[in-house]
Amino acid sequence: MLIKEIVDVVKAEVLTNFHDENTDVKYGFASDLMSDVLAYATGEALLITGLNNPQVIRTAEMLDISVVLFVRGKRPGKEVIELAKENQLTILASDYTMFKACGLLVMNGMEGLEIND
């Protein structure tokens, strides 16, 4: 799904923008547990989370995740945005709950990551 479509579908605000709006993000991974993100997500996924501390950006950085969507109306603080800029992450924020955001994204063609252990 293109970043501009993600923005449309979840009515997101674009907080930092380092990618072309036509960049394709095929998969989504939603969690508030960064340890699970580290265990199961990959760099090609959109990270969907309701946590908004710097560790979210660090986690994305370690995995080469390039787009993060904050849900539940969470707006990250200044230091989180600065860290995202340092790492050239595109961050979006939506007022939808995680469930609703995920549901809308799936309905519009985004796929979930498969867990391979």
Added chain:
Amino acid sequence: MTDKILKRYSYDVIANDFMSAGKSSSAIKSNLKSLGIASDIIRKIAIISYEAELNLVIHSFGGKLHCDIFENKIVIISEDTGPGIADVDLAMKEGFSTAGDSVRELGFGAGMGLPNIKKYSDQLKINTSSEGTTIVVTIYL
């Protein structure tokens, strides 16, 4: 093949400094990038080093994180000054954690740290006592 360290990157990790947690791993990651290491290897090492760094911040009295570059492998070493892991077998179990609520609020402390390190490593050695813990993680190139 000689087992000589070609390069060592070392960082101090401070206990309970959650705002800085991840800085050392971020530096390790960019150093490996500049050495031209393959990106899938870098990702594995970044995850291992970040989990190890978080463990130092969350559980230890503070310590050091090293990244040693050899010709055929990269070794991440975490060493701290205590208090030690009470039960290593339990700590290796997914879901077991001794972390408190403040850590969980940050999205960690879910008992995935050491299991994640094991998952992405080729070799994992843990030495622990009340004097300190040393974790040596090897990833072959």
